[in-house]
Amino acid sequence: MQGFAANLVLGAEGGLLIGDMIVQLVFFLGLLALLGKFAWGPLMKMMKDREDYVANEINTAEKSREEAHRMQREASDELKATRQDAQKIIEDARKTAGEQERDILDSARAEAERLKESARQEIEQEKEKAVQALKDQVAGMSVMIASKVIEKELSEKDQEALINQYINEAGEKR
Template sequence: MHSYIDFMSVGAAVGGLRVGDMLVQLIFFLILLALLKKFAWGPVMNMMEKRENYVANEIDAAEKSRAEAEKAAKDAADQLNNVRQEAQKIIEDAKTAGVRQEQDIIESARAEAERIKEQAQADIQNEKEQAIQALQAQVASLSVLVASKVIEKEINEQDQAEFINDYIKEVGEER
């Protein structure tokens, strides 16, 4: 029996390893591996697979969000450029309208000034004609008056000069 025990233990001098114990431990290890595979490995792998799918989905969603954000930024930049161009066009149109309105105002002011000038000249001409007519009427009445005075009396040169001076004084006082 001793040989059987010797066979079953290897290296007894060092502490000894028994083959039977090793076989039993190997069987228990294999049973443990089978149980771990059935009860722990499957759920752990399922959880890891779910986590992997979740991370992949999050990466895809983040990539889509980034692409949408880039597209939105590009659209916003395009809209900003369009708004700037429209604003510039509105400013230029306003400047053009302002220049046109300024020219219209200047032109109408010139026309009004010309009209006022012509009206003033016409008024001056009318006043001149009225003054001439009034003067002619006075001269005519003076002539009649002088003629009637001359007819009333015959006068010498000195009386005539005196008569003319008096008459000029009368006319000056009437004005």
């Protein structure tokens, strides 16, 4: 027996065969199930994975960018602070150096003053000593000269007069 629509025009080749229909149904549903399991499922999962991956990567990149930005800002702040520190240190050093210079100059000046003073004192002392020595010598020489003069030039007559004078003086005082 042919299919029920065998005589229809569109069934010119055998019409609507129930068997074909059942086979088609079974094949198609089977294909649907198998492809769903072995092809579309994994493929769609992969596409979903990629979507997630890309979204994730974008998020991470965004975060890294922000992080980098933040770090850059920190670094530049740090750099600025360091520069200021260095400036301060240099300034301090300059100031200290200036003070030291002044100190050294002062102390050198004081030392020089002191040296000058002590030299002057020494000179004074030496001078005094020399004057003293001169005085002593002059005195000695005076005595010597005096004694020599007295020895040589005191004549008899003068001696007499002198003696008389001493005697007179001595008598008057008593």
